[in-house]
Amino acid sequence: QQPVQSPQAVILREGEDAVINCSSSKALYSVHWYRQKHGEAPVFLMILLKGGEQKGHEKISASFNEKKQQSSLYLTASQLSYSGTYFCGTDRGSTLGRLYFGRGTQLTVWP
């Protein structure tokens, strides 16, 4: 039921790039990405809808391949503030808004 995220953890130096993957066994209507810092609530990053392949800002972007039921989050030139746990949430469309979250990818950025 839950999407599968990989890798489980990533350690980077400032300025390095990272890719986090999210894969579902079910057809998807949309994919949501969230970041959560330790002890805080998850914060929305972006949503990718069916038919919209890629979006985001210059340093944090994401893609959605609906045929493969996969999404990837790209973090380029990482900053210390990027540290946290990243979750993908998948909406299958049968009940809009009902998200199934992956187990998270812990990203640590060192100076």
Add this chain to the structure above:
Amino acid sequence: DAGITQSPRYKITETGRQVTLMCHQTWSHSYMFWYRQDLGHGLRLIYYSAAADITDKGEVPDGYVVSRSKTENFPLTLESATRSQTSVYFCASSENPGAEEDTQYFGPGTRLTVL
């Protein structure tokens, strides 16, 4: 305060007691959600509500009860708390599920410990 709030922020209770976690949002969002977060499991949906008086089960509803008599409030009750319900509980709200601007806004969470 504007936004989504949860109370209490921390709660310790004993097995068998009834506990109610409160969630309040000021945006008049139609949709509200309750999640629990446990190490290694990510966020799992307990219950959700599409509008006042409309609620439905999520992935892990057993042992929980919800109500939504007013749009802005969505309380979660543990009828008889068990140790396995020790967790961090997040409430969230959303205005336009399925739309390009769809966002779930999360409350700060309630850390519940059942002894």
